[in-house]
Amino acid sequence: MTAQPSGTTSAGVARVAHRAVGSAEAEAANRASWDADADDYHAEHGDFLGDADFVWCPEGLTEQAARLLEDVDGTDVLEIGCGSAPCARWLLTRGARVVGVDLSEGMLTHGVAANARTGLHPALLRANAERLPLADSGFDVACSAFGAVPFVPSLDAVFGEVHRVLRPGGRWVFAVTHPMRWIFPDDPGPAGLTVTQSYFDRTPYVEVDDADSASYVEYHRTLGDYIRALRAAGFTLDDLIEPEWPDGHTRVWGQWSPLRGKLFPGTAIFRCRRD
Template identity: 65%
Template sequence: MSAEQFLGTTGVVRRPVDGPESERASRAWWDADAADYLAEHGRDIGDVDFVWCPEGLREADARLLGDVAGARVLEVGCGSAPCARWLSAAGASAVALDLSGQMLRHAAELGESTGVRVPLVQAGAERLPFADATFDVACSAFGAVPFVAEPERVMREVARVLRPGGRWVFAVNHPMRWMFSDDPGPDGLVVQQSYFDRTPYVEVDDAGRATYVEHHRTLGDRIRDVVAAGLVLDDLVEPEWPEGRELVWGQWSPLRGGYFPGTAIFRTHRP
C-alpha cells in the first residue's frame, strides 16, 4: 500500500499550513513512505555514502564540509542516515536526527548490516534537542528544510548548536523549481505558477487534513534566513547535471537538468 493510500490522500490544495500541522503531516508521511522510498532510491543514495542531490554530487568529491576527521557532526533530516554513516567512516563523530521513527528504524537496521552505527535521535529540526555549541559541523541533504513551516527557526537552531567557526551546509530543491510541475518530461519545462507565490503545496485527505506538505522559499528568503540567524554565507552551489547521467528521480531528469538547476546547496558558517 502506498503512502497516499495509507494516509487517505484524495487531493491537492494550496493553503497556509502552520508548524504543528506541517510537522504532523511530515512525520506521518515519512513513516508511511519510508520503505517505498528506500526501495526506489536506496541504490541511488547508498548505504554508506554522502550524495548531496539527484545530480549525483558526492561529498567525497565536493568536500563542502571540509575535513571532518575528528569533528562532531550533526545530520539534520537524516532519513536512513547514509550520509551520517559516511561521515562516521570518514572519521567524524556523527549524530543523525530525523522526525520519522520509521526512517530511523531503517537507519538502525542499515547500521547493523553495514557495521557503521551512529547515534540516532528522533526530533524536529525546528527544536533541536542539543546544548549550545555542541557540534563542529551540521549538514542536511534535502532533509527537513523544505518541509518545515518556519525554516528561519531551523537556521537559528543550527546556529545555536554550532561552535564558533562551525560549518552548516544544506541542500534543498532549487527555489526556481517551484514554478514548474513535478514532471521530468517536456511538460515540466513549462512555467505553471509564480516563483513569488509562497503558499505551501499540500496534499490532503477527505477531511482536508494535510497528509504531505512542502514549503517554498525564494533564494532571497533562504539567504535572509541564514543571515538573520547570525550565520555567514560562504557559497551557493548549483550543481549542473552531469553529461551521461540518465537517472530520473522524481522531477529531476537529464532533460530538465540541461536547462535549469534542480538543487541549491548553501554553504555557511557561524563566525
C-alpha cells in the same frame, strides 16, 4: 538524502491544495507521510544512495567529490533530516563523531537496520528540526541533504537551532530543491518545462485527505528568502552551489530528469559558516 517530489505520497492523499499550514499540522502530516513511504522510498532509491555514502542531490554530487564540509576528521557533526542516515555513516568512515536526527520513525528504522548491516553506528534521534534536543555549542559541522528544511514552516526556527548547537565558526551546509523549480510542474518530461506558478508565491504545497487535513506539506522560499534568513540567524554564506546535470547520468528521480537538468538547476546547496 530524503528528496521526495510532491505529489507522490501514499498516506491518504485526496487532493492538492495551496493554503497556510502551521508547525503542528506540518509536523504531523510529514511524519505520517515519511513513515508510510519509508519502505517504498528505500526500495526505489536505496541503491543510488547506498548504505554509507554521502550523496547531496539527485544530480549525484557526492561529498567525497565536492568536499563541501571540508575535513571532518575528529569533528562533531550533526546531520539534520538524516533519513536512514547513509550520509552520517559515511562521515563516520572519515573520522567524525556523528549524530543524525529525523522526524520519521519509519526512516530511522531503516537507519538502524543499515547500521547493523554496515557496523557503522551514528547516534540516531527522532526530533523536529525546529526544536533540536541537543545542547548548545556541541557541534563543529551541521549538514542536511534535502532533509527537514523544505518541510517546516519557519526557516528562522531551524536556522536558529542550527546556530545554537554549532560552535563559533562551525559550518552549516544544506541542500534543497532549487527555488526556481517551484514555477514548474513536478513532471520530469516536456510538461515540466512550462511555467505554471509564480516564483514569488510562498503559499505551501499541501496534499490533503478527505477530511481536509494535511497529509504532506512542502514550503517554498526564494533564494533571497534563504539568504536573508541565514544572515538573520547569524550565518555567513560562503558559497551557493547549483550542481549541473552530469553527462551520462540517466536517472529519473521524481521531477529530476536529464531533460530538465540540462536546462535549469534542480538543486541549491548553501555553504555557510556560523559567525
